[in-house]
Amino acid sequence: MAARPLRILVAKPGLDGHDRGAKVIARALRDAGFEVLYTGLHQTPEMIAEAAVQEDVDAIGLSILSGAHMTLFPAVISECVKRGIGDICIFGGGIVPPDDTAELLKQGVKRIFTPGATTQEIVDWLNQNVRPREA
């Protein structure tokens, strides 16, 4: 049986309006064969977790450049746990200093990509680390 393409939710949590990175990644992942849903801006953690459930995605990518990452990543994780998808892969990128990255990884975020990552790196990482979630 052929493996189905991975379904990735690319999301912009909080008030941050910098969407260049999120949009470029959404498009690159689509070009690489993933099914990508882009939430658009100004999403609450609840809205993101809800979309992840509704769209039955395999991973959630969060883009945060506003400095609010230490609140928003854990909040998204928490909302996912509440909805029974606490095991979903959460990754992301943006303006996140190394100390904060280390802390977020401890809290369950699987990977943070720094500015300068190539889209191929992200595609490869997803292919190596994310499996389609069973229904």
Next chain:
Amino acid sequence: MSQTKADWLRSTYPKENDRLPSYTTISDMAVDPVYARDDLAAWTYDDNLSHPGQYPYTRGAYPSMYRGKLWTMRQFAGFGTAEDTNARFRFLLDHGQTGLSTAFDMPTLMGYDADHPRALGEVGREGVAASSIADMEALFSAIPLDQVTTSMTVNCTASIVLAMYFAVAERRGIPLTKLGGTIQNDMLKEFIAQKEWICPPQPSVRIVVDMMEFCAHEAPRWHPVSISGYHIREAGSTAAQELAFTLADGIGYVQAAIDRGVDVDTIARRLSFFFNIHNDFFEEIAKLRAARRMWAKIMRERFGAKDERSWMLRTHCQTAGCSLTAQQPINNVVRVAIQALAGVLGGTQSLHTNSMDETLALPNEQSVLVALRTQQIIAEETGVANIVDPLGGSYAIEALTDRLEREAFEYIQKIDELGGIIRAVELGYPQKEISEASYRYQQQFDRGERVMVGVNKYQVEDEPPMEILRIGADVERKQAQRVRERKQGREATVVKTALSAVKRAASDGANLMPPIIDAVKKDCTVGEIADVFRAVFGEYRDPAWV
């Protein structure tokens, strides 16, 4: 007699020695090996240049430029509480900066008070928290508002924040006629690039024009709008797109004012601009020169402006945030220095230089000091401030200036054909152009065709950690508490009446500034007044085009 350039390129130029298969600017504009008199065959000093300070202002907005007055050194600053930012303002002024520039936090920028659920995690992080007039008073404590010019980067809540600034000045006995400064207030570029909005484009532009009219009559030294290309470029546009979409936005505001019956010369003289300075040195210098020449033509020929101050494009510039690297961040000092030099050679009126650590956090004191010193070294040590438009007449610079003007006017024509910039924004035209350009750039970077030193070439394995600025967790708690206490300390009927007056003006079409100024004096908050906008104008939602 020398060969023609075409013949020389064909028969003498050793193309086989070229290091790269092609040479383009970062905007994918091809550059020739050399520019020569052939490139300027139709060019004349009188038509294309004139002297500095003369129509079409290619060589500079003023005759003496930096020989008479250096550009304003104006570092964008803001974080934490009003007290934290006031201290940073005073630090920068003490170290020689000559104007203030204020960064507000996301809740303030988006119209939420510090105690709102949407503000969670965001208070004081990307700028200073300012929910009411008390915060503005603390922010500008011990700063003489009649002696220093202040720029404030705020857009969909610009009316509210400017009202608070004006109210603080009035309380200090300073008439509005004495206040100088700028509020960004460029909503069209929000829909295009920066993406801070409350209501849809039409009412957003209405508020901008209200502020233009109010300031023209009540605060004539104030710039009520800073028509910006910086964010358009940061979103990934090319230089020609940055130039075109910025001027198109300017055309949109002027047209909106004229449609309302305002005389063009009444508002045009206090329009100001804000451009990015990216890496490609000559392209950026040419872009600023093209901008001045284009705007002069647009104002005089398209809009029939009579006052020469209406023809004159004056701009602030900021070095490109998107060019900085998180890897080997000290290299960013070099990038910023070169970009700053381009801004000066391009004739900017005001300049912000980024700090080396901004790919990791907001600037700390050490980094912002280096950024400020960069400007001071250029001004005092290099001699570039002592000759006006020193690169004028260079074959390359003039050819690039002409080329950018031509390409930008093509985009403006396309926008006119779509029905103007507001319609183009509703259709997503500039947004989609920017998406394409940014995706193309990413592909070039991924393939290694665009080098970023330290990132995809000349990498270093292990880097020592940098000391960065941290926003304390108690900032949010403290600020939210303050907001709650202040709200409780007010008389409910006073607040209700004040907000009703704002609502009435919003619905009736009367100028919004007077009732907003009254409301902020009565301690109405940013969130409360923004809620009036939400109720009357509706909320805009991101179309989420990829």
